[in-house]
Amino acid sequence: MNNKMKNKNQGRTIIRLLSYTKSHTKEFIYAFTLLILATLADIVGPILIKIFIDDYLTPRNLVVEPLIYLGATYLLIHITKVILQYFQQVKFQEIALKIIREMRIEVFAKVHKLGLKYFDKTPGGSIVSRVTNDTEAIKDMFVEVVATFVQNGVLLIGIFIAMFYLNVQLALFCLVLIPILFILMQSYRKFSSKYYHDMRERLSQLNAKLNESLQGMAMIQVFRQEKRLRREFADINNAHYQAGIKNIKLDGLLLRPAVEFIYILTIIMVLSFFGINALESPIEIGVLFAFVNYLERFFEPVNNMMMRLSLLQQAVVASQRVFELLDHDELAPQTIGNMYPTIEKGEIEFKNVSFSYDGKREVLKNISFTAKKGETIALVGHTGSGKSSIINLLMRFYDIVHGDILIDGHSIKSFENDELRHKIGLVLQDPFLFVGTIRENLRLNNPEITDREIEEAVKFVQADGFIDKLEDGYNHHVVERGATFSSGQRQLLAFARTIVMNPKILILDEATANIDTETEEEIQRALEKMREGRTTIAIAHRLSTIQDADLILVLHQGGIVEKGTHQELLAQKGLYYKMFLLQNGSKDNVEEAVM
Numbered sequence: 054m055n056n057k058m059k060n061k062n063q064g065r066t067i068i069r070l071l072s073y074t075k076s077h078t079k080e081f082i083y084a085f086t087l088l089i090l091a092t093l094a095d096i097v098g099p100i101l102i103k104i105f106i107d108d109y110l111t112p113r114n115l116v117v118e119p120l121i122y123l124g125a126t127y128l129l130i131h132i133t134k135v136i137l138q139y140f141q142q143v144k145f146q147e148i149a150l151k152i153i154r155e156m157r158i159e160v161f162a163k164v165h166k167l168g169l170k171y172f173d174k175t176p177g178g179s180i181v182s183r184v185t186n187d188t189e190a191i192k193d194m195f196v197e198v199v200a201t202f203v204q205n206g207v208l209l210i211g212i213f214i215a216m217f218y219l220n221v222q223l224a225l226f227c228l229v230l231i232p233i234l235f236i237l238m239q240s241y242r243k244f245s246s247k248y249y250h251d252m253r254e255r256l257s258q259l260n261a262k263l264n265e266s267l268q269g270m271a272m273i274q275v276f277r278q279e280k281r282l283r284r285e286f287a288d289i290n291n292a293h294y295q296a297g298i299k300n301i302k303l304d305g306l307l308l309r310p311a312v313e314f315i316y317i318l319t320i321i322m323v324l325s326f327f328g329i330n331a332l333e334s335p336i337e338i339g340v341l342f343a344f345v346n347y348l349e350r351f352f353e354p355v356n357n358m359m360m361r362l363s364l365l366q367q368a369v370v371a372s373q374r375v376f377e378l379l380d381h382d383e384l385a386p387q388t389i390g391n392m393y394p395t396i397e398k399g400e401i402e403f404k405n406v407s408f409s410y411d412g413k414r415e416v417l418k419n420i421s422f423t424a425k426k427g428e429t430i431a432l433v434g435h436t437g438s439g440k441s442s443i444i445n446l447l448m449r450f451y452d453i454v455h456g457d458i459l460i461d462g463h464s465i466k467s468f469e470n471d472e473l474r475h476k477i478g479l480v481l482q483d484p485f486l487f488v489g490t491i492r493e494n495l496r497l498n499n500p501e502i503t504d505r506e507i508e509e510a511v512k513f514v515q516a517d518g519f520i521d522k523l524e525d526g527y528n529h530h531v532v533e534r535g536a537t538f539s540s541g542q543r544q545l546l547a548f549a550r551t552i553v554m555n556p557k558i559l560i561l562d563e564a565t566a567n568i569d570t571e572t573e574e575e576i577q578r579a580l581e582k583m584r585e586g587r588t589t590i591a592i593a594h595r596l597s598t599i600q601d602a603d604l605i606l607v608l609h610q611g612g613i614v615e616k617g618t619h620q621e622l623l624a625q626k627g628l629y630y631k632m633f634l635l636q637n638g639s640k641d642n643v644e645e646a647v648m
Contacts, residue, residue, distance in 0.1 A: 178261030
């Protein structure tokens with residue numbers, strides 16, 4: 054039952070793959086026409102040689118003019134075949150590259166539609182492997198497998214027709230080869246599928262381990278983890294090698310050697326048939342030559358098809374992995390309803406919000422608070438208290454489990470994601486910069502943002518000082534993740550990128566953590582101006598940065614345990630008081646802060 058299901062799934066996968074050819078129907082018809090013509094030209098060759106042997110060579114009827122025509126025809130057919138094969142191969146390659154180009158774009162687009170929950174569970178290297186390596190394996194199917202199977206299928210049909218033309222009895226006997234070869238192909242598919250799945254999975258793990266190593270190279274070198282990671286990489290690489298060896302052994306047994314063995318038995322049978330007949334009556338040498346030649350030509354495409362089965366299996370396995378990603382339904386949260394409200398004031402209300410990442414352990418429990426236009430709400434608490442989860446829900450990276458979040462009185466679920474992204478500005482503690490120029494990183498492909506607005510935003514956050522010192526200024530090239538900038542410089546650019554969007558709601562996730570004290574004071578003054586008329590939600594670890602907040606929410610184990618202004622919370626002498634005491638060193642400093 055399992056094998057039947059596997060074969061059924063493989064069949065569906067192949068049909069789905071072939072569906073990508075619909076948009077290239079005309080090109081495929083053109084390529085297949087060239088292929089069929091080249092194949093027919095290949096089949097005609099032995100018949101012309103048979104005519105030469107039986108009609109001219111054996112009876113010594115060496116008339117010059119007919120032989121010249123016969124030779125010229127034979128040469129012309131082969132030249133035509135070579136030309137047709139060249140154009141059909143080029144066309145098939147072109148179609149295959151177009152299909153893979155479309156498929157990669159489709160997969161890449163799907164990756165951007167997936168919710169963050171998917172990336173929490175799936176290694177980045179595994180996703181990269183599906184977009185690159187797996188789609189490359191699919192390309193081989195269109196180039197090698199489809200063309201080869203069609204070409205060889207036409208060739209086999211033509212060969213059998215020619216065999217029946219030469220000797221009906223022997224051709225009927227050779228039909229027995231078809232079920233034998235079919236059983237051989239099915240046996241190969243059954244065993245190789247398992248090995249190719251294993252190889253693809255190991256390759257995906259190799260990519261994931263490599264990606265992890267490149268991303269964490271600094272930590273690897275600091276903590277001297279090179280040997281451990283080399284050992285882990287070697288283990289995965291060895292598992293990939295072992296799976297490959299198993300498949301090579303299977304190829305060595307069931308592909309060319311097995312077909313060659315059947316070919317030898319068939320040749321013995323055919324020669325015996327002609328030998329026995331020769332005892333009773335003379336045989337035509339041309340017929341014998343043509344029949345043996347056709348048998349050789351029969352087994353050559355069979356060998357080609359058997360060898361391409363490995364590519365077919367790789368393509369099917371790779372396709373299943375790609376389609377698994379394309380069919381994944383864990384998308385980013387979608388808009389519910391058809392109201393499509395807009396954010397005008399930016400007032401926020403959390404109403405009894407509870408949330409869990411894994412569906413088992415709640416990281417937020419009945420969170421309720423209100424932030425009005427122009428107010429600053431600060432979130433404080435120990436690591437794992439739920440601060441970042443509140444931000445993730447407000448940005449709608451995840452869907453709410455219980456309760457609701459209202460913006461200007463409308464459920465966050467009713468807003469389009471474009472509206473939320475345009476009207477909510479986010480500055481993270483570890484900002485991400487793209488490869489490109491500083492100007493491109495600030496504009497982010499938004500043509501409505503002018504160069505003047507970019508320069509004003511940069512001055513607003515005090516980032517113009519280090520940008521003006523760069524040789525190319527705003528056209529300075531930014532490497533991957535902005536690695537050549539300091540942490541503080543990356544943070545300032547992230548601030549400018551958010552400010553230039555002029556958001557209604559501002560979210561700061563410890564946004565001044567990587568900025569020096571002098572620059573932070575300037576940033577704090579800029580933030581005071583920036584917060585005017587905007588709703589601000591700020592996560593803070595340094596309590597000194599949020600003392601002027603309109604409301605401070607103290608989180609502990611996913612719930613709000615204290616709320617109030619800085620002075621009110623110190624006066625309560627609860628968790629916030631203890632946190633402030635730890636950061637300021639003595640009760641005298643705290644008492645002074647209260648006063």
